[in-house]
């Protein structure tokens with residue numbers, strides 16, 4: 001089940017070119033391309049005639065020609081040429097999706113066109129801040145339902161076991177997690193005081209010795225996350241992120257359900273130091289990708305575990321943020337698709 005009236009990431013901007021690219025989002029087959037003017041275009045990937053994917057056809061200027069019988073579609077989805085047709089029927093059109101380029105990503109609106117408002121796209125703080133560094137980011141397709149990834153991104157504890165060589169260490173096992181519910185999502189967070197710096201961050205912090213560490217895990221509906229890590233000198237003057245030596249790393253994570261069993265996971269990071277250090281950005285890209293590959297192994301196995309579930313599962317205390325998120329998202333999805341009105345039914349008691 002997916003929330004339709006929402007922006008999702010369709011692709012990296014760099015992936016949408018002057019050719020036809022097939023993607024599947026929320027189970028819908030979509031073809032992406034870039035217009036001559038440079039704007040991204042997203043159309044239903046199925047000719048109205050025999051449903052051949054348009055992505056198997058040809059891009060001709062701003063139009064797509066079907067590879068089966070040459071029907072031609074404009075970028076608004078209307079068929080503008082059909083062989084042997086003097087008058088093209090008005091129903092000869094494929095769906096076109098609103099798309100917007102932002103943060104190096106192409107965002108697509110999967111719901112009612114009239115409700116698409118680009119102001120609702122996830123806001124990335126410090127994107128244009130010249131004092132902050134940014135890495136290129138990456139993506140991967142994970143063989144699991146997207147809600148297992150949102151679970152994972154509302155779970156600061158898992159780093160103690162899944163990412164022992166990077167994001168986590170023993171300090172991350174027992175400190176309680178606080179749940180904050182907001183209108184646009186859920187935050188799971190905790191400060192860990194006077195703990196060792198976890199391996200991934202050791203070369204990044206600007207102080208030695210122990211740290212006070214914040215894990216701020218925030219997922220917004222339907223499936224977008226900011227994971228903020230703060231490392232400040234332990235017990236230092238000034239609180240947390242405001243400490244002059246505090247290292248802040250914001251990890252942005254955008255999950256696009258391919259279908260119920262697969263998710264394309266996009267990410268990039270911003271940091272409050274070394275804005276021009278390309279070697280550092282590259283190293284961060286590599287380190288993050290390696291850690292997320294650890295998540296992938298676990299999440300795909302969890303997906304299969306539930307697929308073959310034979311006995312009931314239990315939840316633990318630190319699962320609360322995930323459960324709150326899932327419950328509210330399920331309500332939002334249900335509200336989008338009201339049950340059909342009952343007619344002619346009689347209650348029998």
Ligand SMILES: [Fe+2]
Pocket residue numbers: 152158159162163291295
């Ligand atoms: Fe993880």
